[in-house]
Amino acid sequence: MTKPSETRIPTSQITVAKRKDATVAVVGNPNSGKSTLFNRLTGLKQRIGNYPGVTVERHVGFLRTDDRLVELVDLPGTHSLSAHSLEEKITVDVIFGRMEGTSEPDGILAVLDATNLYQGLFLVQQLVELELPTVVALTMTDAADRSGILVDTAELSAMLGVPVYPVVATTGTGLEMLRRALADIRELTPPRRVRIWPELMAAAEQLAEGSSETLRFAELERVLIDGPTEANATTIAKLGADAPARIEKARRELFGDDPPIARDARVRYTWVRDALHKVQKSAPAYASWRTRLTDFLNRPVPGTIGLFIVMAVVFQAVFAWATPLMDAIDGATAALAASVFESLGDSAFSSLIADGVIAGVGSVIIFLPQILILFLFIILLEDSGYLARAAYLMDRTMSSVGLSGQSIIPMISSFACAVPGIMATRVIPNRRDRIATILAAPFMTCSARLPVYALLIAAFVPATKVGILNLQGLVLFGLYLFGIVMGILTAFLMRKTSLRGPKPPFALMLPEFRRPNLQTVGIQLLGRAKVFLRRAGTVIFAVAVVIWALAYFPRSDEIQAGVNENTAAALQMEQSWLGRAGKVVEPVFAPLGWDWRVSSAVIASFPAREVVIAVLGTVYAVGDDADEGTLSTRLKSAKRPDGSPMFTLPMVVGLLIFYALCLQCVATLAIIRRETNTWRWPVFAWAYMTTLGYVGALLAFQLGTA
């Protein structure tokens, strides 16, 4: 897998590149069943990477027949070849062979949804104009049957001049024929031009006159419709120095004052409507459970109630189902670490293996249960068509705070863990909305904050009743609410300042409910897990080893003699780099009421906030009575040098606020880096949240103590 900035091609791809017989670009509308079809055709023989310099994922797979190997490039879903969004620009660049690291396609697999021929034919008609060998896969034919749509594939094929293969990707019907057609795609005659817009064709021919370069009609067409955009720069360069002036003139003659995109849409959809009359016949529809369910969930109130039930189930699953698995992973790593000490003895090496490497690997895979469970739900919701409906129902609420309806799933997921939550933001098409959601997500109270809250609340908040409610529970609820408010406030402020921009048009296609195919769900889930392990896992692991080294070195022999094990560990912590760092930064944190012990525990917990409990447990284990009592009683009895209690209520409140606001999670930073493809946002998020945390804790301690 190449990193976005790398141009080096891994050897595995070179060998494949030598053997492959053709490259086919898979193009279709969003929700046309394109990815399901791609997964069915390629199975596990696929790779997920990134296009150079952008966050759009590059899905490439291989289709093997007896004698042929065809590379399939699954392009982002698009409605038109007019490149407006980043995804559409990538689709167009790959099709025209302008994408670095992706070979120019030898043919096109156009995915046409039989239940949405109207929008589908608009795109397929543009694809036919590419004059590349093209195969149309007519998907969702089973759903079309149910809705009473009959498609005359012979007529459709004759009209477009390309072969049409009806398939049902979920069951595999028709796939064998399609597979054979793709294997032989280079022998296929390219379609002839469909003369739907003679004026445009004449203008394109005129524009190309005198140019010695080979220019495709579709490229010239894009230049005329979209104008001198960045995407068209290479085509315009081929047209010679006077090209910009000639293009300007041709566009004025063609479009006058009409916006070209609008004219393009009018002309092509007029053709599409005529085409629909010829190829689409209606038959009696039979009401299925899908139509009845769609109708029911279309009503505002049942729809919204249904959404809350779905959200509650997802939240519950990510939170509760993952816990036993996470505990098991935790237990397994601890047992493994213990067995290392048992077999290798107590040495720097065995500590590195046990507390560094094994704990580091454990801190990576501990995230997998939540990520897999959350993504299982997201993929099921997305493939069934519910995710779009959820976004639609929540749009008004979310857009009032500067987010969009699509932000709801990432935000809810972040209550379990911001890492899968941030990974889930890729369902948000608008870049500004997406980054605002990414910045809000780490404020949600994640499951790693919960043990910290639980420890401090149990130790320092009295379990008194406030009315019928328990004060401890109330404080916990308050912290959850605090996170939500701060997250939404952050998103709101960002959308008003550095992420200011127009509200995206929010035109969502709302598909009818579909039964997801389990095989493709499994393939997608595996892909997500791989991406997490490779991109975030490496960073998390490296940081875990570094923190181990800081707490382990330098060693001192004097400590061992005459004190019990806990005291020895505490004294070691004090003179380790970590303990020394705590003493160095003590003056910085002194206004917050923290001594060097709390400071070094907080420093150690910057990579992962839950670590604070383990470090506090070690540093406060000094003294003869250290073995007696739990961590919470030890914290309660901790004293300052002057004998006053260390953990006063204002200091504890400050500490809670600090943990609520601070971004102490290297996994989150790594995933923000991956998802935004720049260090700018993780650095900003970290600095912003740390500042907020510090100021919050400062205010709480100073105001509370004064």
Added chain:
Amino acid sequence: MAFNGNTLASLKRGQKGIIEAIDAADPQVQRLMVLGLVEGAEVEHASAAIGGDPIEFRLFGNGISLRQEHARFFKVSPVGAGD
């Protein structure tokens, strides 16, 4: 400039309309036209989220949701009365 009178935003639940004119100056409206909301297309108001916004329309059998503010850029001639 949004239209006054009958627009996509003024259709009632279950009511159909044919798009008559579009104010296409705004690039966001042009994007909606690329999705098939062009003159001559028949559109049905299928449902609305709580608060009446966004609105779900049926366009050639498929659901598409628009915010009120964008729906006003599409002038329609209503067909039938709706629920």
